[in-house]
Amino acid sequence: MTEGGKRPLLDVEEPVNEINKLLNERLPLYKRADTSVDTNYITPEETAQEIIERLALDLRRVRVELGERSYCILIGSKVLRRLGLRIKTFRPSRVAGVSNNTVFPLYRDTILRSLREYNIVPHIILLPDGEEYKDHLWTYYIQGELLKARFDRSSLLIALGGGVIGDITGFAASTYMRGIRYVQVPTTLLSQVDSSVGGKTGVNHPLGKNMIGTFYQPSLVAIDVDTLRSLPKREFYAGMAEVIKYGVIADSGFFDCLQKNIKDILSLGDGLIRVIKRSCEVKAEVVSKDEKESGLRAILNFGHTIGHAVETVTGYTELLHGEAVAMGMCAAADLAVRMGILHRDESGRIRELIEMYHLPSRIPAELQVQDMINAMEIDKKTEAGKIKFILPEAIGKVRIVEDVDRELIKEVLAENRK
Ligand code: NAD
Ligand code: GLY
Numbered sequence: 001m002t003e004g005g006k007r008p009l010l011d012v013e014e015p016v017n018e019i020n021k022l023l024n025e026r027l028p029l030y031k032r033a034d035t036s037v038d039t040n041y042i043t044p045e046e047t048a049q050e051i052i053e054r055l056a057l058d059l060r061r062v063r064v065e066l067g068e069r070s071y072c073i074l075i076g077s078k079v080l081r082r083l084g085l086r087i088k089t090f091r092p093s094r095v096a097g098v099s100n101n102t103v104f105p106l107y108r109d110t111i112l113r114s115l116r117e118y119n120i121v122p123h124i125i126l127l128p129d130g131e132e133y134k135d136h137l138w139t140y141y142i143q144g145e146l147l148k149a150r151f152d153r154s155s156l157l158i159a160l161g162g163g164v165i166g167d168i169t170g171f172a173a174s175t176y177m178r179g180i181r182y183v184q185v186p187t188t189l190l191s192q193v194d195s196s197v198g199g200k201t202g203v204n205h206p207l208g209k210n211m212i213g214t215f216y217q218p219s220l221v222a223i224d225v226d227t228l229r230s231l232p233k234r235e236f237y238a239g240m241a242e243v244i245k246y247g248v249i250a251d252s253g254f255f256d257c258l259q260k261n262i263k264d265i266l267s268l269g270d271g272l273i274r275v276i277k278r279s280c281e282v283k284a285e286v287v288s289k290d291e292k293e294s295g296l297r298a299i300l301n302f303g304h305t306i307g308h309a310v311e312t313v314t315g316y317t318e319l320l321h322g323e324a325v326a327m328g329m330c331a332a333a334d335l336a337v338r339m340g341i342l343h344r345d346e347s348g349r350i351r352e353l354i355e356m357y358h359l360p361s362r363i364p365a366e367l368q369v370q371d372m373i374n375a376m377e378i379d380k381k382t383e384a385g386k387i388k389f390i391l392p393e394a395i396g397k398v399r400i401v402e403d404v405d406r407e408l409i410k411e412v413l414a415e416n417r418k
Contacts, residue, residue: 035061036072038089046085053082060273062280064197065288069217073197073280075273079224080110083158083185084118090181090219092156094149096123098142098169099160103129103187106230107160122158123149127165131316134164134203136212142172156181156219162188162235163195163321167210170201174216181219187227189239190322193246193279196221198287198297209308209316211380215292223280225273233358238322240265240357241303243275245329246282248350249299252396254278255353262356298381299398302390303329305376306363306413312375313367319360326359331416336391338408339401346395362418369413373406 012018030036035054039047053059059076074086087095097104097111104126115122125145127133146155159169159182166184173182184196202213228236247255257275264271283300290296307328311319333350336342351361363372376387386403393399 031063035059041089041091042085050082050085060277062277062284064217064284066217066291069199071218071220073221073223073284075192075223075225075277075280077224077226077273079222080107080185080227081114083111083222084114084116084120086220086222087115087120087156087158087183088118090156090183091154092181093154094123094151095120095156095158096125096146096149096151097158097160098125098127098165098172100127100129100165103161103165107187107227111158111160123151127168129164131164131204134168135205136203139168139172139175139203142169143176146172146176151176151180153177153180156183158183158185159196159218160185160187161191162186163191166191166196167200167202167213170199170216170218171203171213174201174214179216184218184221186221186223188231189228189236189276190242191239192223192225192228192276193239194242194283194300196223197280197283198300199291208378208380209311217291221280223276225268225276228268228272234320237358238320238326241322241326241329241354241359243279244350244353244357245300245302245325246279247353248329248333248392248395249302249390249398250282250286250396251278252394254282255349255395259353259356266357295400298388298400299390301381302392302398303327303332305379305381305387305389306331306372308379308381309372309375310363310367312379313371314364318364323360326354326361327363327416330354330361331363331412332389333392334416335389335404335408335412336393338412339391339404341399342392342394346392349395350392363413363416365417367417369410369417372413373410376409 010018037047037050059074062073064071125142127138157169157173159166166186170182173180186192186196199215199217201216202210205211247258261271265275286297286300303325307325310324310327330351333347337344337347354361381388389401389404390398391401
């Protein structure tokens with residue numbers, strides 16, 4: 001009932017039934033909205049302010065549909081400045097921000113100011129910067145901090161950083177008191193288009209990368225594209241490998257757009273928001289259909305079979321993940337040509353685009369083919385000794401091939417070394 005007036009449609013005996021009926025009728029239209037504001041816990045003034053800002057900020061929204069675990073990905077400029085209101089809508093009892101020593105100093109003032117506006121004073125947990133700290137000891141550290149500060153089951157964590165921070169924070173959230181909520185605020189291109197979306201959380205084990213983890217969806221992903229301005233260029237290019245991946249696996253028009261708009265994208269121009277949005281849409285669609293990777297989700301691993309092998313053999317120190325994936329995508333495309341699945345021209349276009357985005361397309365010559373095969377055999381994607389590949393049939397369409405001939409893989413690896 002609104003203040004100062006009746007709702008004629010609800011002037012019936014069972015208004016709740018009527019509300020549900022109306023909601024069902026209107027839901028298809030609501031789902032088409034470009035943006036939606038949860039008004040449950042904010043005032044009408046705050047709602048109006050939020051709508052105005054979203055329009056002014058050109059905020060884009062993608063939804064990951066997973067029933068009661070559904071959530072929104074918000075993408076735009078100056079998103080960090082409005083984080084406070086979004087966190088408030090979850091009504092957490094306590095909030096902790098998890099970040100690292102590189103990212104937090106860059107965005108501390110913006111985030112703290114925004115949270116303070118909504119009377120949220122977060123407990124800050126800082127980790128050292130690096131993949132080597134994505135392990136159970138630092139998970140334990142985060143959880144210890146939460147216990148010491150008496151965080152309860154209604155608390156919420158904010159992960160501010162790249163994929164390392166997002167993965168470990170999600171993992172800590174999924175296991176703290178059997179699961180508390182967390183919000184992803186990804187600050188690298190790779191984490192914005194890939195790791196923050198889809199709920200894969202986890203840490204490394206001395207015997208294998210990302211071997212310990214959970215599927216645990218965030219409550220929100222808030223992407224502020226402005227954070228990419230402080231990101232080292234090499235990290236940005238590495239994120240572009242995952243973006244190109246989406247074009248190859250699902251959308252040839254998007255692939256063309258990455259080719260045509262390279263100058264704008266590399267200069268972090270206006271088109272970048274659309275590029276991130278389209279990437280998130282592809283990932284959200286796949287995850288919505290296959291959350292726990294029982295089938296379709298494996299297509300997101302295009303380029304990763306060889307990419308992971310290259311990372312394992314080089315000890316995760318020389319190459320960024322996206323760089324290894326770039327090499328893996330080129331080699332997988334060549335494999336598809338050799339198997340008669342893909343036309344040679346298409347494979348050439350993939351390699352060309354990867355190189356245009358300053359990514360390596362060839363595997364370092366010093367890597368031994370047999371070492372890479374060994375690494376593929378112990379990868380968690382390999383089942384019963386069968387090395388699985390995601391292979392393009394054309395740009396925009398891939399197929400999963402369960403058991404690729406080892407001799408052929410060896411030949412393609414040898415040809416792909418520079
Ligand atoms: P990262 O988190 O290590 O970040 C890269 C570097 O950039 C770090 O030094 C970081 O401190 C710095 N940084 C982050 N944001 C910055 C900013 N805005 N300005 C300046 N510096 C900034 O690396 P990443 O590439 O974001 O993520 C890699 C991790 O993601 C790996 O651990 C990988 O396993 C994981 N991953 C997870 C998934 C998933 O689905 N969960 C998918 C892909 C990758
Ligand atoms: N990065 C692959 C996945 O999320 O499934």
